[in-house]
Amino acid sequence: SQPISSPDVDVVVVGAGFAGLYALHKLRDMMQLSTRVFEAGSDVGGTWFWNRYPGARCDIESIHYSYSFDEDLQQEWQWSEKFAGQPEILRYLEHVADRFDLRKDITFGTRVVGVHWDDENSLWTVHTDTGEIVRSRYFISGAGNLSVPKTPEFGGIDSFRGEVLMTGNWPHEGADFTGKRVAVIGTGASGIQAIPFIAQEAAELTVFQRTPNFATPLGNGPSDSDEVAEIKRNYGKVRNAARNHFLGVPFDQVQPSALAVDAEERRRTFDARWNAGGFRLFIDSYQDILFDKKANDTIADYIRDRIRERVQDPEKAAKLAPTGYSYGTKRPPLETNYYEAFNRDTVNIVDVKTTPIDEITATGVRVGDRVYEVDTIVLATGFDAMTGPLMAMDIRGRGGLPLAQKWDHGPTTYLGIMVHEFPNLFLITGPQSPSVLYNMPLAIEDHVDFATDAIDYLNQRGLDVIEPSKDAENSWGALTNDIANQTLLPETNSWYMGANIPGKPRACMVYLGGAPAYRATCAEVVADGYAGFILTRTDSPLTV
């Protein structure tokens, strides 16, 4: 009799960004599991492979936004700037791929287009767009949170005779705006990084803004060698402090309440955080700004004032100063010379909230009766965040249940990493985990470690199937929603709420209890023998 149901590999991983690279190293080199990685791009890097637009840069200090799993790697790598630009982060990930010899187990230029659970054999059948079919015991998605570009509400893009560029899929050869009339649509983190660079080159730049943003200074500069040496001497402690902070960065200046101090003291606190840069103003000022509207108003007023000070033309300043929603309920962008870009005569801003963009015509952008004629259109319109990359893989669980159907009313998970009825499927930084509100490389390492520890736990006990119970999933959903409802986030239309995509169910995509509480819960679950999970053994391989 022949075994008919043994997998081709132990694990299939999707993506060769921060998540996929670490997962491959861990599974293959530290656990000796056979592993295949599929990556749509032609090389490693994930987000940092695709987002090559001018000004693309990380908003968390690189000394913190980097892998912690290998002491030699973190000691040896030198970041040239505090906040590394996209080319340097990509070089870092390429270095990691070389250093651990990862490329040989990654199939590039290949998209996973089907991930189907085989009930009979308890295996995943993975289909690629090159026609390959691989059967694996486990499936790990490192497909990212912001990797499927949003299709904008307006049509006509194909009819445009000039060039259309997307920040999230930027040409490798770059783009030249010299002498051109350029439209940028979107003023999220990407648009706000790109606009100052495009403004320098373009003959004329028109920015189409739907919602003004609360952008605050990044505060970049060359790496400070003394500071870096000090961190590297204590890297273990620093990483530990980072993991024990809400956002996964070792900030320690947060005060309890913006309302407990007088205006003068508040101003001093905001000034210090504004000048220090990074996410300090957002996450290291006052604890109640995301929970209490009055507290939020104090910081929102402060930022509005600072924006108005920087923009000379009062009409432009009025358009750029955000109103009508609370600071931090959309992901706060960080900027370098963004507001000053509008002080050029050649840079204009068009409000497309009151009158939306109707369509792209052959020659430009039509808003109401007016067509803004341009040579190049840059779409900085964002992503189908969190769930989009998973939906794109056609994942089907027990009984052929499509993930899209299961998540008809919004994502449901246990711990943001596994889904009831989808056994042996691990979502790295999935919906309802701290993910995008937790320094990504550390969030990713934690999730890869959770997944690989679970696989190891099963292996040691002769088990091979892990799945969260329905009850555990329901409780986690209730908890994440309860926490979200204590914050101001549900009030605003943001991609955190699924509200940037027409027709997408409105649901909070992120666990807002912070990294420390989340990590403590995961640790308890593991210590309790994977509480909330059902661990079983298939009788496969079947024999005939």
Ligand code: NA7
């Ligand atoms: P975001 O933050 O989703 O920003 C997208 C921007 O595009 C935002 O200003 C949107 O306005 C705007 N947008 C989207 N659709 C339209 C239409 N139809 N008309 C006009 N304007 C539109 O994406 P980013 O790429 O900037 O940043 C994503 C993440 O990457 C970021 O949070 C970091 O984590 C890194 P809206 O606010 O929806 O009114």
